[in-house]
Amino acid sequence: MSATPAPAGGIRTAALPEAAPATPVPSAAPPPHPAWGDGFADLLRADPDVAGLLLAEAERQTTGLQLTAAENFASPAVLAALGSPLTNKYAEGYPGARHHGGCEIVDMAERLATGRATALFGADHANVQPHSGTAAVLAAYAAVLAPGDTVLALDLHHGGHLVHGSPATLAGSRYRFVGYGLCPETGLIDYDRVRDLARRHRPRALVCGSTSYPRHPDYAAFREIADETGAVLIVDAAHPIGLVAGGAAPSPVPYADVVCATTHKVLRGPRGGLLLCGTDRAGAVDRAVFPHAQGGAQMQEVAAKAVAFGEAATPAFAAYAHQVVANARALAAALAEEGFGIATGGTDTHLVAADVTPLGVDAATARRRLAAAAIVLDTCGLGPGAARGLRLGTAAITTQGLGTAEMAQVAGVMAAAVRAGSPGGPEVAEVRAQVAGLAGRFPPYRSHM
Structure with a gap:
């Protein structure tokens, strides 16, 4: 099987001839898998086909080495929140201002998640509703940019994410992207080159973030460049945010106008997005998530994010x-x-x-x-x-x-x-x-x- 063509740069997701294990025949009893809890027995009775697929995926995950940098094993508590009755609740809007009734309890869950996020990262404001890291970045763009505005971001060939300028994405078709690169001799960000490009193109937004950069960015240098050229600094911290939570990486929060992140990866929560910003941009950021880009929040995911933030605050x-x-x-x-x-x-x-x-x-x-x-x-x-x-x-x-x-x-x-x-x-x-x-x-x- 040939590889699926991929956009230039970034992470390739080639179609590979990986031999998946045969779907097992489920037994009458649930497997010894503490992360699933008692609900697996119900699934086993109701839909043995899907239950078999879950067993096959569990087998794949536990018999190999999972080295994908964007993946982790969510805790049993996070998985329990994801499979909770909060799945049933429609909750368009924000706590205290929903478009549906019966949101008193999910309002408390969202307030708990945002409170834990702001405390964990030292931010003034958090939005925990984005469904993914890409959704968070798109919302950050919508909050500070107008169509056609120039954005300076890491070139895709050097590890920039698709949402940092690929023409195949909504961002790439809506804004004008200019790419900065890495030093060919060291593989490090060339801050002088970033400054030169910012002076030349005067971007409305400067983006710091990568899919494959293994070093800590110099957030202070990015802040200086943004201030000099009148740019809004957006940090896409999808990869390092979990390390930031654990005190193992510097925080972008004191430097960035908006921080975009994911709640899986090192943070070990549910798959989803997160936005952090100051109070001056809170309204624009919230409106860019809802109603601009998303409808009802996934309340089971919001609750699972609260669990992950609580776990990340521990020694x-x-x-x-x-x-x-x-x-x-x-x-x-x-x-x-x-x-x-x-x-x-x-x-x-x-x-x-x-x-x-x-x-x-x-x-x-x-x-x-x-x-x-x-x-x-x-x-x-x-x-x-x-x-x-x-x-x-x-x-x-x-x-x-x-x-x-x-x-x-x-x-x-x-x-x-x-x-x-x-x-x-x-x-x-x-x-x-x-x-x-x-x-x-x-x-x-x-x-x-």
Whole structure:
């Protein structure tokens, strides 16, 4: 099967010939999966086909290594909130100003979520309704931009997200994007170049954020450039926001006019978006989410975000966030020992961008071989041209309990899979067995999570 064409830059989501496990035949009793609770028994009776798919996905997640940088294992408490009766409630609008009756309790849930978010991140205002990170960024644009306004953002070839200027997106067709790049020698943001472009194009908004940049941005430098050129500073912190919550990364909140984020990834909450801003922009941001871009809030998701924010405020989460970074640094060093090229020479975050061309393969081939060995990750651009990098993250495997001692093993099975040759060959099967053995020692849903 050939790879699905992808827009230039950013993360590739190629269609790969991954052999999915056969859908299991459900038994009469629910599986021993504490994250699902008693509701799985009802699903098993009502729809064994869907129940079988859930079992197959649980098997996939627990027998392989989940290294996708944008993924994590949501806690059982988050999953419980997502499967709650709040799913039934229609709640267009905001607490105290809904378009539907019977919202007294969901109003309390949303106020709890926004209160926890503002306390966790030290922000004046939070909007917890965006359905995704992309929805949050689009709302930030709508709050501060007019159609045709110029936006300066990281070029897609250098790791910018699709919503940072791809012509295939609503943002790309509505606004005029100018891209800044990374220094070709270091792979780091060239702040002098950003300043030069801002002076030349006078953008209405300056965007700081990336899908595959493994270093901490200099938020103060971005603030200075925005102030000098009259731009609104939007920080897309979809990836680092969980590290910020745990005190393992600098916060963009004191510098940005609007911070956009996701609540999954390192933050380990439900899939969804988040906006943080000052009181001066609160009204515009809220109107840009509802009614401009979205209808009724997903109240079960809002409640699950409240749970995640509460968990992220604990010392245990802070220890987790610092371990995520320690694991990423150890994994980057171990991959370098195995012959991978490491972008920027290392990482400050949960994310590692690794060049596979020193191993004699391209990124798409490497990803297929890794997938055949049950190692799941993405490809990414490392500059103009075809993707030659792998983007991987340590958030999920750290949730499982893997530590720095296991990172050499992870790098070893990755290198073995890339070098093994045909995805259907015996070498890959041997690596897959090693991966299953490693993953089996660290089940994702344990009582201490």
